Amino acid sequence: MADRGKNLRIDAARLWQSLMEMAQIGATAKGGVNRLALTDLDRKARQLFTRWCEDAGCTVSHDAMGNIFARRPGRDDTLPPVVTGSHLDSQPTGGKYDGAYGVLAGLEVVRALNDADFQTEAPIEIVVWTNEEGSRFAPAMVGSGTFAGVFALADSLAITDADGLTMGQELARIGYDGKGCGGREIGAYFEAHIEQGPILEAAGKPVGVVTGAQGQRWYEINLTGQESHAGPTPMAVRRDALVGAAAIVLAVNRIGHEFQPGACATTGMIVSRPNSRNVIPGAVFLTVDLRHPDDARLAAMDKALRDAAKAAADANGLELAMEQIWSFDATPFDTQCVAAVRGAAQDAGLAHMDIVSGAGHDAIYMAGVAPAAMIFVPCKDGISHNEIESATPEDIAAGGQVLLQAMLERAGGS
Numbered sequence: 226m227a228d229r230g231k232n233l234r235i236d237a238a239r240l241w242q243s244l245m246e247m248a249q250i251g252a253t254a255k256g257g258v259n260r261l262a263l264t265d266l267d268r269k270a271r272q273l274f275t276r277w278c279e280d281a282g283c284t285v286s287h288d289a290m291g292n293i294f295a296r297r298p299g300r301d302d303t304l305p306p307v308v309t310g311s312h313l314d315s316q317p318t319g320g321k322y323d324g325a326y327g328v329l330a331g332l333e334v335v336r337a338l339n340d341a342d343f344q345t346e347a348p349i350e351i352v353v354w355t356n357e358e359g360s361r362f363a364p365a366m367v368g369s370g371t372f373a374g375v376f377a378l379a380d381s382l383a384i385t386d387a388d389g390l391t392m393g394q395e396l397a398r399i400g401y402d403g404k405g406c407g408g409r410e411i412g413a414y415f416e417a418h419i420e421q422g423p424i425l426e427a428a429g430k431p432v433g434v435v436t437g438a439q440g441q442r443w444y445e446i447n448l449t450g451q452e453s454h455a456g457p458t459p460m461a462v463r464r465d466a467l468v469g470a471a472a473i474v475l476a477v478n479r480i481g482h483e484f485q486p487g488a489c490a491t492t493g494m495i496v497s498r499p500n501s502r503n504v505i506p507g508a509v510f511l512t513v514d515l516r517h518p519d520d521a522r523l524a525a526m527d528k529a530l531r532d533a534a535k536a537a538a539d540a541n542g543l544e545l546a547m548e549q550i551w552s553f554d555a556t557p558f559d560t561q562c563v564a565a566v567r568g569a570a571q572d573a574g575l576a577h578m579d580i581v582s583g584a585g586h587d588a589i590y591m592a593g594v595a596p597a598a599m600i601f602v603p604c605k606d607g608i609s610h611n612e613i614e615s616a617t618p619e620d621i622a623a624g625g626q627v628l629l630q631a632m633l634e635r636a637g638g639s
């Protein structure tokens with residue numbers, strides 16, 4: 226019985242065709258996709274997905290956050306479902322694969338099960354999470370986060386876009402305001418996604434077995450010195466805030482290199498005041514983003530940053546105000562779900578490697594309420610959130626096949 230499941234194959238051409246068809250909704254001239262959350266184009270994508278799922282025999286519903294669930298019943302339909310999916314919204318200059326791949330790989334799993342007349346023991350569900358990107362409505366991953374209880378429903382519905390429209394209003398406008406969100410048992414959650422980084426491509430492996438997500442800490446730093454004339458002020462008496470900031474920028478980069486493997490450390494934003502060519506900068510604002518898959522190592526990076534910032538301030542006679550404004554603990558995925566992904570790749574004879582997610586994904590919130598894991602496939606040059614985002618049909622198919630087998634491992638059936 227289990228053997229019959231292992232022999233099932235997805236239809237690679239059909240999966241690719243569906244991806245290309247979905248990418249026509251909001252297609253941009255440069256070959257990408259512009260499909261912001263809860264726009265008319267998002268509605269069109271949702272409707273196409275719904276039609277495909279209904280054609281595949283699924284029952285389709287949505288919740289109060291507009292998260293869509295397409296359900297293929299199990300032999301024992303009282304079992305908690307094995308769920309897969311991702312998102313259909315995009316960045317304004319997004320690509321064809323980010324999100325849509327995970328959704329349509331899930332659809333292909335259902336279609337392949339239908340073709341083989343295979344009945345799973347537990348029900349299968351494909352989910353489309355609302356507003357994963359966080360581009361039109363911040364923060365990101367708010368549909369899955371609300372489902373997982375990270376955000377309160379009322380707060381999420383009240384989030385506004387730049388024009389002051391709320392998510393609640395826009396959900397109602399496009400016909401995706403439903404009832405309730407979350408609070409039901411999920412047997413397992415799998416998500417297929419492009420890597421959005423260069424590691425798999427460089428290693429020549431079509432499948433990444435995602436073991437978890439990095440912890441993150443975000444900081445805002447204000448350095449205050451003394452503005453004064455760039456000519457008459459001798460070097461010895463200066464309190465140059467930008468020189469202190471420069472020392473911090475270099476320290477952040479050094480910390481990133483020192484805490485390998487796995488560390489990332491970035492100064493992404495810097496504002497110098499008054500930003501005038503003949504004035505010694507009196508105040509600088511900068512942001513720091515530290516990431517590591519191991520919370521203890523991340524805490525050590527935090528200490529190294531604080532020490533470096535204090536040393537930079539002291540050396541330049543500056544006042545230092547430093548605040549950690551956001552943090553996210555490292556999220557290890559469920560060991561059994563990760564093993565199911567690894568085993569599926571092995572069984573399919575696909576080269577694979579363990580990898581840690583550097584970006585946020587719906588699966589990370591889902592890991593808080595269900596056993597979860599992810600499957601990565603390479604994308605060209607590691608580029609994503611860009612219209613030139615690209616992946617090969619072979620790699621797209623590899624991830625879909627692994628998804629099918631990993632889901633069957635958890636859902637059972639014959």
Ligand SMILES: [Zn+2]
Nearest residue numbers: 323324357418
């Ligand atoms: Zn995504």
